[in-house]
Amino acid sequence: MSQTVRGRVVSAHGSHFYVELESGQIRHCFPKGRRNEAAVGDWVSVQLQGDQEGQLVAIEPRRNLLYRSDEWRTKQFAANVDQVLLVVAVKPTFADDLLGRALAGAWAADVEPVIVLNKIDIHDGLDQARERLKPYKDLGVTILEVSALDSSTVEQQIRPLLTHKTTLLLGQSAMGKSTLLNALIPAAQANTQEHSVALDAGKHTTTTTKLYHLPESSGDLIDSPGVQAFGLAHLSLEDIERGFPEFARHKEHCRFYNCTHRREPNCGVLDALARGEIDPRRHALYERLLEEKASAKT
Known part of the structure; x- marks a missing residue:
């Protein structure tokens, strides 16, 4: 009879997952049956198969699950998170509606939101970005200002918030989320891409959700693909x-x-x-x- 062990989902790829076992081994796992309900951050039971694979047989009860949904589809972000870093930037222009929805989704799930205003080295538009974030500051939301290209500032301002926590990194495309990830976890080597100035928008550079362990820290950082919409149809x-x-x-x-x-x-x-x-x-x-x-x- 195959051995069943405990692990945590560290990346999701549609119909299959990678699960980190408590031993530290990473296993390529497939769900039992057709239903695919696991999310990155889930603690799961895995039935070992061979040397490198496994079958995901059960998901442990979650503390929370952050996801978006509309009348057509549902997209999971992550489970069992302590906080979410919502990354916006001076340029390109971030969407107030999307930010407000992400905040509402976080609060509804009892997850602490933190806003990161990136690219403060771009002075043209900085005052306007600060003014647009003022309503959230008035609500008591922590707002950090950084340039992801300045790794020392990122270390000083953001890393202390991540220790002993599981944090979801979330934001629109082209906000500099991947650059921020690379500053915090150099080994991640996430792809970065310049945004199109003409379109005032960016293309997706992250295609899968993945959990990273922070170096010299007991925290975890979950990176997710850039979002352009944030439906909350699942909320009561x-x-x-x-x-x-x-x-x-x-x-x-x-x-x-x-x-x-x-x-x-x-x-x-x-x-x-x-x-x-x-x-x-x-x-x-x-x-x-x-x-x-x-x-x-x-």
Whole structure:
């Protein structure tokens, strides 16, 4: 009878995975049956096959799972993470909507978000980028400013946050995520690629999600492909509201216990919005997420 051992998924490639066993060996594993539900960061049981392969027979209960979904598909990012580093840049222009969705997804999963503003060596647009991030700073989100090309600054500002934690690295294409990964883990040698100035956008340089062990640290860093969309159709109405923590103290003043904070009278959230205590862009995103949730059900 084949031996069954414990391991952690360190990379996902569609229908197959690489699992690092507790012995340190990496095994090429395939799921049992057709269902493919494992994510990078999952702790799993593997039935050994031969010298290098295995069958993934069980997934241990997760602390959390970060993923995106819309009415067509679901894309997993990672499981069992302590925090997510959301990488944005001075250039090319980052999408406020995408950043807001990623933050909402992290908060809904009880994962601590940290925003990394990269490419601060580009002075043209730096003040504007800082201004666009101010609403998140006001919410208490940690915002770090770095140039990924300056490895010493990356070491000083980011590495201390990663020790003893599993961190997901997430962001749009061309934000410099791969360069940041290389600064933190030189052995990763992630591919980097200049973005197209003409299109003000970038191409994907990371194609698979992969877990790396930080050198001289007990932390892990999970790198994921650049994202251009971040659907949250899988979130419940309660999850969506949890993704907007600035609502919490105001909703206590809502007249109705099941208030949706959209059109109801005597809504504490809407009153705070009118007083300028809630950023209108954040509330507009909240409304879009509710509309998408309603559309997904029809």
